[in-house]
Each structure stands twice: as C-alpha cells, then as structure tokens.
Amino acid sequence: xxxxxxxxxxxxxxxxxxxxxxxxxxxxxxxxxxxxxxxxxxxxxxxxxxxxxxxxxxxxxxxxxxxxxxxxxxxxxxxxxxxxxxxxxxxxxxxxxxxxxxxxxxxxxxxxxxx
Numbered sequence: 795x796x797x798x799x800x801x802x803x804x805x806x807x808x809x810x811x812x813x814x815x816x817x818x819x820x821x822x823x824x825x826x827x828x829x830x831x832x833x834x835x836x837x838x839x840x841x842x843x844x845x846x847x848x849x850x851x852x853x854x855x856x857x858x859x860x861x862x863x864x865x866x867x868x869x870x871x872x873x874x875x876x877x878x879x880x881x882x883x884x885x886x887x888x889x890x891x892x893x894x895x896x897x898x899x900x901x902x903x904x905x906x907x908x909x
Contacts (some may be wrong), residue, residue: 795866796885800834804893804906808846812855824848824855830874830893830906832864839864839874 798804806828813823825846832839841860848855862876872893873882881904883895891908 796870796872796890797866798832798864798872798885798893799890799908800832802831803909804830804832805909806904806906812851812853821850822852824851824853826855828904828906829909837864838862839876841874841876 808825808827810823810825813821816822825848827844827846829842829844830839831842839862841862843858843860845855845857860876862874862879864872864874867873867882871882871884873880874895879897880899881895881897883893886892886894889908893906895904895906896902897904
C-alpha cells in the first residue's frame with residue numbers, strides 16, 4: 795500500500811470555488827488554496843482552507859480547518875472522509891509527491907503536491 799508523507803503538507807494550487815459574473819460583467823468571487831496534512835496516529839487528516847483574496851466578493855469567505863479520517867482502500871487508493879464529504883485519491887510520483895482526488899458526487903477533481 796502506498797502511504798502519504800505524514801506530518802508534511804500537500805498543497806493544492808490557488809482555485810476560485812465561487813465565481814459569478816453579474817449584470818454588466820462585474821466579477822463576484824474569491825480565491826483560496828487548500829492543504830492536507832496526514833497524521834499517522836488514528837489515521838487523521840487535516841484539511842486547511844486559506845482565503846487568498848476576497849476583495850471582489852460580495853459575501854464573506856473565511857479560513858477554516860477540518861479534521862477528518864483517511865483509510866487505505868482498494869487498488870492502492872486512499873479515501874478521506876470529513877463532514878459530509880468523501881474523496882478518493884491516488885498517490886503518484888517517484889517520491890509520493892502528488893495526490894489526485896475525486897470528490898464523490900460532485901464531479902470535482904483536485905491535485906495536491908507535497909510542499
């Protein structure tokens with residue numbers, strides 16, 4: 795079973811999860827980045843969301859941390875569960891430096907790279 799690096803951060807590049815073009819072409823949205831840290835004891839994983847810019851966002855987005863669980867699953871994959879989200883991933887790269895995830899039921903793919 796391919797294991798992630800423990801106690802190190804895997805980062806996703808900046809993304810814009812909410813973007814809306816409103817009347818007249820005005821932009822409403824924000825930019826964030828996510829990171830994952832796997833903790834070997836109790837198979838925990840920490841998901842951290844950092845808001846990079848919300849200067850053009852009409853709402854309020856905030857930084858967050860969510861503690862979840864991971865498990866090794868079939869075909870040398872890893873599954874993370876936190877809150878009501880479940881994502882399945884594959885660890886890639888000669889040095890296990892990438893993890894590609896698909897979030898179940900949302901058709902969202904995410905790529906994290908070892909920081």
